[in-house]
Amino acid sequence: MRHRYLLISSRLKIALILGALVLPTSALLRAQLPLGADVVLANVKARNEARKETARKLLAKDAITVVLVGTGSPLPSDRAQASTAVFVDGRFLLFDCGDGASRSIDALNLPIGQIEAVFLTHFHSDHFADLGEIIDRSWIQGRRQVLAVYGPSGVAEVLDGFQRAYRLERGYRTAHHGEKVMPSEFAGAAAKPFAPDESGESVTVYDQQGVVVKAFAVNHAPVHPAVGYRVEFGGKVVVISGDTTATASLATQSRDADLLVAEAMKMATVSQMQKANEQLGNDAIAHILHDIQSYHIDVEQLGALAEEAKVKRLALTHLVPPVPKAVAPLLFKRPVSEKYHGETVVGEDGTRLVIPLP
16 A cells, blocks of 8 residues: 555656646746746856957057967877967967967967967977967958968968868858958968078068067978067067977077076977887887987987077976876976076966066
């Protein structure tokens, strides 16, 4: 009897629950749909406000702000590949754009629609793999000028590949949304090739209202040409090394720089990884790990170079090998600090470095 009562009671509860859900369906929908719309509206509003506030700060003219968009390398990790944004005098300049750079820019709320130029250091894919997405997304999100893509000889060939790959995509968007929303004249990009001075002297490749970008040759052989960049404005200097060994040109161009953004390799650890793979019979991986040590800069070499050049602040990016964030300062910062006595920042995706202007 008790079992039957419990069964009836359970069925009654289920009926009441179903009745609450089924009988007043239209009322329930009317009650919940606005709530859902409110949540969506609130989320969109919050995102818009965050984007506006980020843009306001980054495009302000009282400071140069450098954002490490991607601090990874070709080796798999949870970091975006090499990419550094420089916001100066209301301009958004992007240096390299490896895989994941566009997603990182979006996650960081950087105003991609206001990007003015991209500068490529060389043509390893981890420095340009996301170029197509940078061009396309910046256009979709409001860029209304042809995007300039600077680089040493070869940049036109690289850019032409992306232009061809995205030609149909851009046509579809304009056809669907119209010229007013998706103006086809601004869809693409224009290559701005230059020839670096092989002696190590810098050449001016960009000069707009006092914002000057100079390029200088570095050593990343057999990758050639390969360059670093020096950004000058208001008496302040930011240097971006690109991929290189410790060269006289990098030391000269970094002299008294307010910030040097440099790649960093812990060669002792890479060498250990190489030997471990040799013992395991992973000959191809071991061979690659051996070779990459010949055209990058070791952390100790970087520390000595920064000290010699009297760099005011040093930011480490393109970190090799990839390690957990908690381990990175120990692996990279300590050996640098043994040689360099200025401020060292071990970069993460999203790290901001601000240089106040007079």
